[in-house]
Amino acid sequence: MTKILVTGATGNIGRSTLKHLLKRVPANHLAGLARNPVQAADLIAEGIDIRQGDYFDQNNLVRAFAGIDKLMLVSATAFTDRNTQHHNVISAARQAGVGHIVYMPIIRKAGSAFTLPEVTGEDIFAEDRLKSSGLTYTLVRHPPFLESIPFYLAGNACETGVHVPAGSGKAGFASRDDLAEAHAVVLSQAGHENRTYSLFGGPAVSFADVGRILSEISGNPVPFVPGADEDYIAHLMAAGLPQPAARFALAWVQGINAGEWDREPGDLENLLGRKPVTPTEFLRASYGAAGA
Structure with a gap:
């Protein structure tokens, strides 16, 4: 073997x-x-x-x-x-x-x-x-990880709101565990030689969508607060993130806002044989029992 x-x-x-x-x-x-x-x-x-x-x-x-x-x-x-x-x-x-x-x-x-x-x-x-x-x-x-959403938002977004640079693009985020399971499928099977897969999760969501989901989860309005890039950097640094990490987060958010990863599941769902974890499922597990 x-x-x-x-x-x-x-x-x-x-x-x-x-x-x-x-x-x-x-x-x-x-x-x-x-x-x-x-x-x-x-x-x-x-x-x-x-x-x-x-x-x-x-x-x-x-x-x-x-x-x-x-x-x-x-x-x-x-x-x-x-x-x-x-x-x-x-x-x-x-x-x-x-x-x-x-x-x-x-x-x-x-x-x-x-x-x-x-x-x-x-x-x-x-x-x-x-x-x-x-x-x-x-x-x-890989698309952006679902687990990176709290990193992009910083702090407790349910209390402070979704503070990100202005933009309406969406991303087909996927969880690390779903991606790892897809890796295991490819590694353990034949038939994947010299192939390329795009492991989008779904449904694709924008940061405004994230605010709406968090509002449903928490039972309280969670505002979407679009702003300038430097305001976003300041927000992340106020939450304790070093400036280099804040600027790295900004680059990801700019890509998301530009629609760089705006696709729905296809290869990931096919490899898993099931629907991948959704943003709502992930955010509910991450941000709390308030709306569970």
Whole structure:
């Protein structure tokens, strides 16, 4: 049977992907890569082979990928020299004899000039490197995470309102867990070779829609308060976010407002065989029992 390795095993996406793989693949055919395997004690207890490795150490990666047939490359964190890290993983996989890499870039709208700092350019680099490597690949493109909505809003939006830059665009947000389950499907099945999926959740919502949903959940009006970009930065910083993180959030919100991820479920729903978690379901779980 195919031996599958998931990188970033101690992070949200990597850990969840392995958890979903356990439902589909015997544990002795699964491996994970972690900088600190001690943090993967729960996965080791399940029988998963956790191997030590760092994206910046290519020689170590070659050893860690020994005997692996299919590899899930969990994207490196923004602002950490993603190009070097992704290049190292792809090169090491090829050296180690890995046959197939699954990679998770951000979804890009065809023909759009929108660029997400520290994400878009680095994703394009990784995709080009992967396609020129000679390896079989699958691209599982991600929309913005549902879990990022509280980050974009900052503070308790049910009390303070939805303060974002003006715009009416929508996004087909998806939950990390649904995306991880889709990864597990692709990794555990044949038939996904050299294919590209756009894993939109749905229904697509705008920030004004988020305000309406929060109003229904809380039982009180939650105003949608559109403003200028610098007002948004100030709002996030007042909630305790450092300026670089606030500007990163602004870039995502600008993309959402521009409709960069305005699509309904298709590939994600097909891979899961069910409807993905909706924004209303996520927001109800996140913001409270008041409207439950």
